[in-house]
Amino acid sequence: ISLWTYHHAVSTLWWQLIIITLAAIFLSGIYPAFFLAGYDPVKVLKENFSRGKSGIALRNLLIIVQFLIAAIFITGILVIRKQVNYMAHADLGFQPSGLINLRVSYDRKLYIRIKSIPGVEYVGTTSQLMGNSPGFMKEIKYKDENVNFNIATVTMEAFNAMRVKLLEGRLFSPQYGQDTINSVILNKSAAKLLGEKVIGENIYENDSLQKHIVGVIADYHYEGFDKKILPTVYALLKSHGPSLTTTNLLIKTSPGQYKKVMASVHKIWNSLYPGYPMQYILVNDSFRQVMGDDIRFQKIVSTFTLLSLILSLMGIFALSAFMTARRVKEISIRRILGASLTDILRLLNTNFVVLVILANVLAWPVAYLLVKQWLNGFVYRIDVPIMAFITAIILSIILTILTVSLQALKAVKANPADALKYE
Numbered sequence: 001i002s003l004w005t006y007h008h009a010v011s012t013l014w015w016q017l018i019i020i021t022l023a024a025i026f027l028s029g030i031y032p033a034f035f036l037a038g039y040d041p042v043k044v045l046k047e048n049f050s051r052g053k054s055g056i057a058l059r060n061l062l063i064i065v066q067f068l069i070a071a072i073f074i075t076g077i078l079v080i081r082k083q084v085n086y087m088a089h090a091d092l093g094f095q096p097s098g099l100i101n102l103r104v105s106y107d108r109k110l111y112i113r114i115k116s117i118p119g120v121e122y123v124g125t126t127s128q129l130m131g132n133s134p135g136f137m138k139e140i141k142y143k144d145e146n147v148n149f150n151i152a153t154v155t156m157e158a159f160n161a162m163r164v165k166l167l168e169g170r171l172f173s174p175q176y177g178q179d180t181i182n183s184v185i186l187n188k189s190a191a192k193l194l195g196e197k198v199i200g201e202n203i204y205e206n207d208s209l210q211k212h213i214v215g216v217i218a219d220y221h222y223e224g225f226d227k228k229i230l231p232t233v234y235a236l237l238k239s240h241g242p243s244l245t246t247t248n249l250l251i252k253t254s255p256g257q258y259k260k261v262m263a264s265v266h267k268i269w270n271s272l273y274p275g276y277p278m279q280y281i282l283v284n285d286s287f288r289q290v291m292g293d294d295i296r297f298q299k300i301v302s303t304f305t306l307l308s309l310i311l312s313l314m315g316i317f318a319l320s321a322f323m324t325a326r327r328v329k330e331i332s333i334r335r336i337l338g339a340s341l342t343d344i345l346r347l348l349n350t351n352f353v354v355l356v357i358l359a360n361v362l363a364w365p366v367a368y369l370l371v372k373q374w375l376n377g378f379v380y381r382i383d384v385p386i387m388a389f390i391t392a393i394i395l396s397i398i399l400t401i402l403t404v405s406l407q408a409l410k411a412v413k414a415n416p417a418d419a420l421k422y423e
Contacts, residue, residue, distance in 0.1 A: 066312040067359035071392050073305035075367040078388035080298045086382050093220025095163035096283035102249040103279040117264045119257030124158030127246040128222045130286045141204040142194055150230035153237045161252035169199040169215030180236050185215040190231035224290045225380040313403050320404040348408045349401050356400045360393040
């Protein structure tokens with residue numbers, strides 16, 4: 001249900017962004033048309049509307065609105081990229097590289113034959129793995145207190161295959177016969193929930209079935225970063241019976257042995273299960289699939305950020321061309337009186353830069369609320385980065401200065417005599 005909800009939310013946002021963009025394009029043309037159509041042509045021509053307060057206010061307002069939208073998109077994409085980058089490089093609590101997940105129920109014959117393949121380091125199975133984590137909550141009794149834990153099953157080599165981090169105690173081992181009967185391992189969240197050192201302690205199921213805690217492992221991500229890692233009790237598959245049989249058969253391959261190992265696995269599969277297709281996936285690919293919606297969302301926002309910037313810069317370019325043409329005589333006189341190129345560029349850029357800064361400042365509260373709401377959808381997330389807001393305003397100022405300066409350079413390079421010959 002949650003996955004459907006996420007897809008629905010992304011689809012809805014996609015259409016909302018399209019509608020907002022089309023509405024912005026429509027209003028950017030229709031509003032000035034109606035606004036200007038309301039003026040008396042004779043009065044406009046007589047009083048020079050382009051120099052009037054109404055004309056200036058309208059132009060300034062349009063610039064502020066355009067860059068306000070652009071600043072929101074720029075800030076948003078910078079935050080999204082940072083969160084996606086955080087997830088892509090986060091410590092998962094295990095090592096997915098070289099780990100193959102064969103989608104099949106545990107079969108002793110298959111296990112033994114795969115284990116004998118050269119290049120296979122470990123073969124194990126777990127009910128808690130990225131992309132496929134069935135499980136259920138169960139009430140466990142610990143020192144006269146009842147606590148709800150997530151129950152997961154593994155085989156002897158599962159944690160070795162996944163390279164999970166051992167924090168305390170030990171992992172399951174064939175050297176300890178009781179492991180197949182009553183030993184359990186907790187993750188860090190489960191151990192923390194019990195509130196003290198737990199190695200060597202006992203927990204009870206149904207007030208009678210005693211389990212001995214032999215180790216504590218680090219929490220590892222088995223779902224997306226929008227899901228909390230549950231306090232989990234891990235027991236060997238044999239000690240829990242067929243009700244928790246897993247369909248994740250893990251094959252840990254040696255570096256560079258993936259193709260050879262999979263060729264052998266295919267042969268074994270076809271000999272044991274002829275006519276049944278073998279389903280498998282690299283655990284690294286499972287992780288990428290879990291992140292797929294977030295990466296697609298990043299691409300959507302990137303597209304609209306680019307469109308918003310292009311529209312804003314087109315407006316700045318057109319308006320700066322108009323302003324430069326209107327002030328060409330002033331620029332020529334300033335040049336004759338000794339004004340430098342820097343002075344001319346400062347003259348033409350100052351007003352635009354002030355408007356862009358104002359637009360960014362106005363965009364900050366809106367952008368903060370939007371990115372904060374988006375980040376709240378993740379249990380494991382970054383803090384809202386201040387640098388995203390600073391980068392947005394710096395980028396806006398730089399692009400504005402470059403755009404306006406292109407027009408200013410044309411005016412500076414022109415012959416002053418051509419502009420003043422009729423004066």
